[in-house]
Amino acid sequence: NAGVMQNPRHLVRxxxxxxxxxxxxxxxxxxxxxxxxxxxxxxxxxxxxxKENIIDESGMPKERFSAEFPKEGPSILRIQQVVRGxxxxxxxxxxxxxxxxNTGELFFGEGSRLTVL
Amino acid sequence: xxxxxxxxxxxxxxxxxxxxxxxxxxxSMFDYFLWYKKYPAEGPTFLISISSIKDKNEDGRFTVFxxxxxxxxxxxxxxxxxxxxxxxxxxxxxxxxxxxxxxxGGTRVLVKP
Numbered sequence: 230n231a232g233v234m235q236n237p238r239h240l241v242r243x244x245x246x247x248x249x250x251x252x253x254x255x256x257x258x259x260x261x262x263x264x265x266x267x268x269x270x271x272x273x274x275x276x277x278x279x280k281e282n283i284i285d286e287s288g289m290p291k292e293r294f295s296a297e298f299p300k301e302g303p304s305i306l307r308i309q310q311v312v313r314g315x316x317x318x319x320x321x322x323x324x325x326x327x328x329x330x331n332t333g334e335l336f337f338g339e340g341s342r343l344t345v346l
Numbered sequence: 347x348x349x350x351x352x353x354x355x356x357x358x359x360x361x362x363x364x365x366x367x368x369x370x371x372x373x374s375m376f377d378y379f380l381w382y383k384k385y386p387a388e389g390p391t392f393l394i395s396i397s398s399i400k401d402k403n404e405d406g407r408f409t410v411f412x413x414x415x416x417x418x419x420x421x422x423x424x425x426x427x428x429x430x431x432x433x434x435x436x437x438x439x440x441x442x443x444x445x446x447x448x449x450x451g452g453t454r455v456l457v458k459p
Contacts, residue, residue, distance in 0.1 A: 271451040
């Protein structure tokens with residue numbers, strides 16, 4: 230399977246615990262994006278990373294959320310001290326290059342569904 | 347501030363007829379627009395896109411129309427098939443500001459056999 234791989238698919242955490250979501254981009258893709266979908270809403274941009282660099286984190290909450298895309302290994306979205314409002318589907322996407330005409334589009338993973346009890 | 351809006355949360359259409367999905371945006375700087383289709387418990391999959399320098403793009407049963415003066419785009423699916431039943435998201439991006447897509451809230455399409 231050469232698609233965007235996310236794990237875990239489902240994660241249950243109690244309030245105050247930490248959640249770690251992992252994303253392996255498609256082969257050959259060096260651009261990774263994280264989006265969040267709250268129930269009954271559209272996808273909201275969180276962060277855009279390239280290897281070892283955060284390019285745009287304008288959609289990330291200022292506290293408790295962090296993301297990385299190390300030189301080796303998957304991208305990680307980390308949520309510390311989770312609260313019930315963090316319950317959502319978190320989608321990772323990757324692209325070969327900047328999205329735009331003739332340069333391809335984002336390919337999404339199947340998402341990680343976080344439930345905070 | 348919702349820059350991309352899909353005002354119809356749902357749409358029901360008979361198999362074989364045309365489905366028309368609408369999307370409005372407020373940021374006139376957006377220069378690339380995309381439609382994604384999403385099944386339950388799956389990630390969005392790319393459907394079709396259009397550059398702001400065009401007003402129409404066609405791919406098989408799917409056609410996207412862009413009216414820049416009205417800041418409006420639409421997706422036509424004809425003929426609609428039961429397998430088209432899904433949630434459709436329009437998205438827009440501003441090349442100069444990076445790669446992030448701004449999504450609408452989605453339209454749930456049900457194609458009845």
